[in-house]
Amino acid sequence: MNHYHEEDILGKAYDSRLARRLLKYLYPYRWTVATSIFLLLLVSGLQLVPPYLTKVAIDQYISTGDGGGLAHIALLFLLVLLFQFAVSFAQTYLMNWTGQRIMYDLRMQIFAHIQKLDMAYFDRNPIGRLITRMTTDVDVLNELFTAGVVSIFGDIFSLAGIVLVMLWLNWKLALVCFSVIPLLFIATMIFKIKVRGSYRWVRSCVAKINAFLQENITGMSVVQIFVEEKRKFHEFDERNSEHLRANLQSISYYAVFYPVVSMIGALATALILWYGGNQVLGQVLTLGSLVAFIQYSERFYKPISDLSEKFNILQSAMASSERIFRLLDTKPEIIPPAQPVRLQEIKGKIEFKNVSFAYKEDTPVLDAIDLTVIPGEKVAIVGATGAGKSTLINLLCRFYGGHTGDILIDGVDIQDLDLGLLRESIAVVLQDVFLFRGSIEENVRLWGKPISKQKVEEAARQVHAHRFVQDLAEGYATPLAERGVGLSVGQRQLLAFARALAHDPKILVLDEATSSVDTETELLIQDALNQLMKDRTCLIIAHRLSTIQNCDRIIVLHKGEIQEKGSHQELLKKRGIYYKLYQLQYKDQLIPREPADQLTG
Ligand SMILES: Nc1ncnc2c1ncn2[C@@H]1O[C@H](COP(=O)(O)OP(=O)(O)OP(=O)(O)O)[C@@H](O)[C@H]1O
Ligand SMILES: [Mg+2]
Structure with missing residues (x-):
């Protein structure tokens, strides 16, 4: 389904174009990041020390019965651990601080961008999707910065350090130990491929559940009144079960992978015990080195299995950033003019000159509209549902772009007018009040x-x-x-x-604004409206014709074209569309009955 399609995207784990763009977000915090990387390398280096100290303790002090030296080593061991703790703390804090700052920046940037987008964009993109961009996707990027990119440096550095120390201690034993690496590599590759597929599946299940919930919670009253709960419940059950299956699949991969990794690790330990133990018996290796080797080999597997986890993070981060950047790259159709005309004061003259418009290509909504409203004039727009009345307002307020012809306010094309000034000078009251x-x-x-x-x-x-x-x-x-x-x-x-x-405002627009009040209130606000309309240019869209009789002029819009214009009396005399509308609404009360044939004529 198209709707979920975006969540399915799982591209490359590394895309240099995206990566370069992501790096820009790190730039303001480059010193913090540099410090953090330095600390990380320090932590990785410190990790090499305890096994070595163990070796020294066994070989130099325990085997020689030197209790005093042993105490020194134990103290040193403790100090190293404390130092490691302090450095780890600082590193974790700094990195997460940076991640949070970047998330903050990114959310501000996305929100500022969304504010600039035109209504057509929101017609195309469900709210849920935009919210996902600002929450889930941004979180994934945070993970990239805090757990991903930087710690990959640490992992690689630790690995290299351990390998070097092991080779230095005893290269033969080191090679025996490394002999299990191909196994580990194969296991990781298989896991990576499997997890990738199931990650994508989980993602799209979550998107489906979110979309379903959003729609069904918003529309709960409709669901309840049409007693659709059971059916909707089953629909939800389907989605939820799929989500469960997807997660269970993913979990089963992890459940296999981690034990396999620790088994391979145990295999390495067994090899060390066997080969190294024989070397100890043959007096080629010290007992301390054997113990240190076992400790190193244990530390060796963690970074490797971590790396595959990092790979997943990297991959989902690339996908998220792709989506975020696509949103950020969406060019708003309504672009504020480069050199805006800043009128001292808006007087409120409105002109539509040969304006045509379509929301979607091939389905024209407005066709060659010509209309001039002088300052202070009150113009009513009437017409059937779907005639294009609200569309006229949408264009005037620049909610949608892409019309042909010119729309002018006080003689200035609205596309050249300062956007803030334009919108400030118009107040719109819609039926659906927000x-x-x-x-x-x-x-x-x-x-x-x-x-x-x-x-x-x-x-x-x-x-x-x-x-x-x-x-x-x-x-x-x-x-x-x-x-x-x-x-x-x-x-x-x-x-x-x-x-x-x-x-x-100088210009007042009412779009069916009075249709929600009762008749008594309507009478009350009719005079309020007269107050409100005084000294302003007014465009009034109304289905109830009683509300617009006092307007200077009435425009009848029909299928996107202006069919009639004139005052109430003039239009009645014309006996056209307006006359018919009027008769249908008030045939019993206000005007003398006409012969029936005129109703259809
Ligand atoms: N956001 C939109 N995207 C696509 N088409 C739209 C959109 N809004 C309106 N339309 C279409 O444009 C046409 C005119 O709609 P418009 O809202 O201007 O009618 P209207 O005269 O205000 O009707 P009503 O009296 O029911 O409010 C309709 O056919 C409608 O389907
Ligand atoms: Mg409308």
């Missing part, structure tokens, strides 16, 4: 402009929101849950009006 987690006051004021508490309250009073706010336990300080849960749809609508009024 409220943030925060108090009522904050939701009216929002966080950008300094708007006083009085102004918030004043705005709320004007749109008759004050009454219900006062009835709330904490008034304007009442905290709202996410998306405004806890308020009725109509109440949210009133808050949206207050928000628009408080921000005092």
Whole structure:
């Protein structure tokens, strides 16, 4: 399925293009990283010391019965361990500190980028996927920096150190010990290939579960009302079982691999005991060296089996960074102009000149729209569902790019107008009001402009929101849950009006904003709306024609084209689409009945 496809990607374990780009994130912390690598090498070097001390203790002191020297060695042993502990601590802390800083930087960068993306991008990309980019994928990269890249240096260094010391102590015995390495190598290769496949499987199972949960928790009320719980439960069971199978498979590989590695290690120990033991008997090797050898060989296998683990980390990190970079490389379609025109003051003239637009190629939504709205004019847009009314607004606000023709505000093409200024000068109230987690006051004021508490309250009073706010336990300080849960749809609508009024825009856009309030409230806000609309250019989209009769002009949009324009009275006289719409809504009350044939004509 296309949807999960991105999670399936598992490319190369090492991709130099990606690696170079990832290194850039390390750059600001290069000194910390360098220190950390230095400390890591120190830790690896220190690891070589204890077995050697053991050898010295046995050969020089125990065998000669020198108790005083033994005490010295034991003390030295302890000091080395303490020092190793201190260095390890510093190294771990520094590396993780760097990893956390990089994650922080990366998340900030991704979020800043997401904020710039156009609505079309969000139409294409489910929220769950974007969240995964900022959480799971970033975490994987953190692992790369903290457990992966840097400690690979340490592993390789330890290995090299151990090999050299072993060869130096007794090269014949060292070679005997190394004879098991091919076995280890083969085991690791097989494991690597197996784990790679099952890792990919687990990943895509997790993505499927996440997508399923997101959809089904959001749509829980629909699931419940249509009594779909059982079916959805089974669907979830399928996904969950697959997840279980994938994980069990992965676990079984690990369960085989680690015992195999320790068996190979035991085999090496056996070889050392046998061959080295004979050498001790033949007085070629000291007992201390034999013991040291056994200790070294034990330390030898850990870095090797670790390396295969690191390989997995590297591989998933490459895949994650690929996904993150793809997101970061997505060019926003809405690019703020390089040399923005900064008008002193927006007066509010809107012009659409021969504007056509399609969300998807081949399905035109708007066709050659020509419309001029002079400052302060109130224009209503009516038309059937899907006619393209909201699309007109989306283009005006530059939520979507890619239209042909020109859209001008005060004579300046909106693509040349400072994007912030453009959006600041427009307030949009939609039917579906979005409220943030925060108090009522904050939701009216929002966080950008300094708007006083009085102004918030004043705005709320004007749109008759004050009454219900006062009835709330904490008034304007009442905290709202996410998306405004806890308020009725109509109440949210009133808050949206207050928000628009408080921000005092030059251009006001209402998209079916009054359809969620009851008739009584509608009458109340009708006069509030008149206040709100005063001295502003207004575009009002409404299905209920009663709300727009006072507009200066009414535009009838039909299948993406402007079919009629004029005042309420003019359009009624025209007996066209508007007349029909009007009649359908009010045939019983407002206008005298017409012969039936005119309804269809
Ligand atoms: N984000 C989108 N991606 C693709 N197509 C879209 C998108 N939004 C709207 N459309 C399509 O564009 C057309 C016009 O939609 P629009 O939302 O402008 O209609 P509308 O006039 O506002 O309708 P309504 O009265 O139901 O709100 C519809 O056919 C719709 O399917
Ligand atoms: Mg609409």
